[in-house]
Amino acid sequence: MTSNDIPVRCRFIVSHTCSVVLSEHMEQWLRHTQGLGDDVCYLILIILFSFIQFHSLVALSACNFNLGKLMGHLLNLLHGTVFLNKMYFNDCPKLLKRKTCSYYGKSGKFQRYNGAPLALQGSGELANHVASSINHKIYISNGGELNGIPHIRTLREFPREELFGKVVMVRFDSNILLKQECDKETQSVFNAVYTIKYLHEARAKVILVSDWNMNTPELQLESVADFLSAILQTQVVPLQGISCNKLSKMNDLEKENIHLLNNLSNIKEEVANCFEFARVLSYGVDIFVNDSFSNSHKVLASTVGVTRFCYACIAGFHFEERLSLLKNLTEASRKPYVAIIGGGNLYDKASSFQFLASRCQGFVFVGMMSFQVMHALGVSIPHNLVDHKVFNEALDVVRLCRDRNVQILYPKDFWCRHKCDPKQLQVFPSQAILDGWVPVDLGPVSLDEVGSMLTNCKKIIWIGPVKFVDSSKYTDGAFKMAKILDQLSQSNCEITVVGTMACKLLRQEKSSLSFINMIENASVVWEFLKGRKLPGVMAVDRGYPFEINWNNIYSDPAQSLVVDIGSGNGFFLLEMARRRPDLNFLGLEINEKLVLRCLDSIHQFDIKNGYFVATNATSTFRSIVSSYPGELVLASIQCPNPDFNKPEHRWRMLQRSLIEAVVDLLASNGKVFLQSDVEAVAIRMKELFLRYGKGKLDLVHGQCNGSQSEWLEENPFGIRSDWEKHVLERGAPMYRMMFSESSKGSLS
Incomplete structure (x- = not known):
């Protein structure tokens, strides 16, 4: 067999892709394919290229492979008798274990999950001979996969002794710490408080900064400082104004006190992520601690801009715990996994269904979005409830569920209010709502079906309110939904509830025996589900996500x-x-x-x-x-x-x-x-x-x-x-x- 006998397509690839020496290697190997068809030779060549791409020419010469044996392996591969990794040398023990952030209570300790595939963050697959020897896998980074949240540096992992004498700015979450009904026993409040107290006890010079509602007289700067002093049981001193001169005096301030900067709420430079404002805000600051997870989806000067000027930017305990809950949504090992989806605005949230459908076995629609899905399914509903602008998006959701074998459950009946007489309520089947009536809540049949579908679930996410047309006064369906989830949480079902309204209902309904994860800011979760990077997370320093087995x-x-x-x-x-x-x-x-x-x-x-x-x-x-x-x-x-x-x-x-x-x-x-x-x-x-x-x-x-x-x-x-x-x-x-x-x- 001469080189001219090698199939034309194979020779074309050899001559146009390889160096002269590599071409000789390839032609030598291809001579062993005499008698095989052109397509088979072409497939073998592709396999050979995948093998060679990680080897240098010197390595190829040093390997001294038995070509006949190699070709035998390749031919066996074509017949499905062996796997490609059988070609390589040995299987060594695992070297790395992925660190995870499964959060457990107030102890601040995180379980380290040892069963995950070993990986390096990257964009390509590792060569099989390397994979077999060190047992790594490289994850492919693509927009559809959302479990690629970077492993960030946290206060928990930061050396405590390095905090001594440092000026540390904490961006705290006012939605957590400045509530009048602030309950220290809740996980969020405990972690947010612990971040500040931990820094103070480590003898750092702590500066607090956040935004809050200016229209509330009780939340003026001095009042906020007093309120935080009571929660932290440590003196919080207000600092009027934000300037380099004021912040440069931090070295002269007493370590025993915590200092609070002015409200960022009405400062336009904060929302614009102004470079100069961020520089002034962080002037004299050594370490930045982001503990405002609810702002992770925003690009703010106090969460993103200041990170350019601090030598260390880390996540606080509250931020870390919230991020671990977000990561947990990507885990699909517990099945059936069902998503309860409320609210409206399907157009803006359509891309999130790619993520949900890749992990969930069922969708339960309980809000205005359900009418668009019902319309796409061919269910007859009142014309005034149809949003024709999102019909294509609704149709895409239905097709996606069909292709992924995801069950769709929509409301079969509604409590409806008469337009002319708001006190008049009546239950209508979803396909038979009369003119002059508007849906305001889920009907009894709908709630029974939801309860039946969720009975055997092992994992549930509820995101979006049970909300219809002018239904703020009608929350019976949401309350019953909360009771269903509370009962399921006591029977080994992992539940995450997202959104202010749903979390508030769960707190009222849940018993002492239940354990339900709650994330109040739904905007952060929706952005995550859409596959978008969270600026507040990306701005924090990276950590190494593995434990190395030395x-x-x-x-x-x-x-x-x-x-x-x-x-x-x-x-x-x-x-x-x-x-x-x-x-x-x-x-x-x-x-x-x-x-x-x-x-x-x-x-x-x-x-x-x-x-x-x-x-x-x-x-x-x-x-x-x-x-x-x-x-x-x-x-x-x-x-x-x-x-x-x-x-x-x-x-x-x-x-x-x-x-x-x-x-x-x-x-x-x-x-x-x-x-x-x-x-x-x-x-x-x-x-x-x-x-x-x-x-x-x-x-x-x-x-x-x-x-x-x-x-x-x-x-x-x-x-x-x-x-x-x-x-x-x-x-x-x-x-x-x-x-x-x-x-x-x-x-x-």
């Missing part, structure tokens, strides 16, 4: 650790791991594709003291490295953020939170190695480490008293990264420095 990563996890921050293609770290088997090496790199290649090299060369993690080290360094059982003896940052067209952007990675985390975790006599090919970047790194190093770091090798132009002449490790080689080969200098807690290091 015992399965390193042969000896007790060895001292070296961390390369921004490890790139991993050449430096891989060579260091080869030369120093007495140390463990960890690369933290935000580029997922580079991490995949590095993990592939770890697997191919059987490196037992090296590993790489796809993460943003700026926010996750502390949570990752603090769990390591051994000592951190070296942290390195080499040529950060290599945007070669914009070198001024290279120091964005090096923020105060990262420097403090490195300094806090560095072992006694540990080292920090920094280098860059841009002098301004190197000078900036040096200044930042000296500024935020808490006085624990000293420059070594005679750099302390020298000028800024004095750098380490040689790489102290004798191993150069690819970019370092490139810089030196073109005759350009590298600017290197070494910090240490002592005059001598253990690695030099």
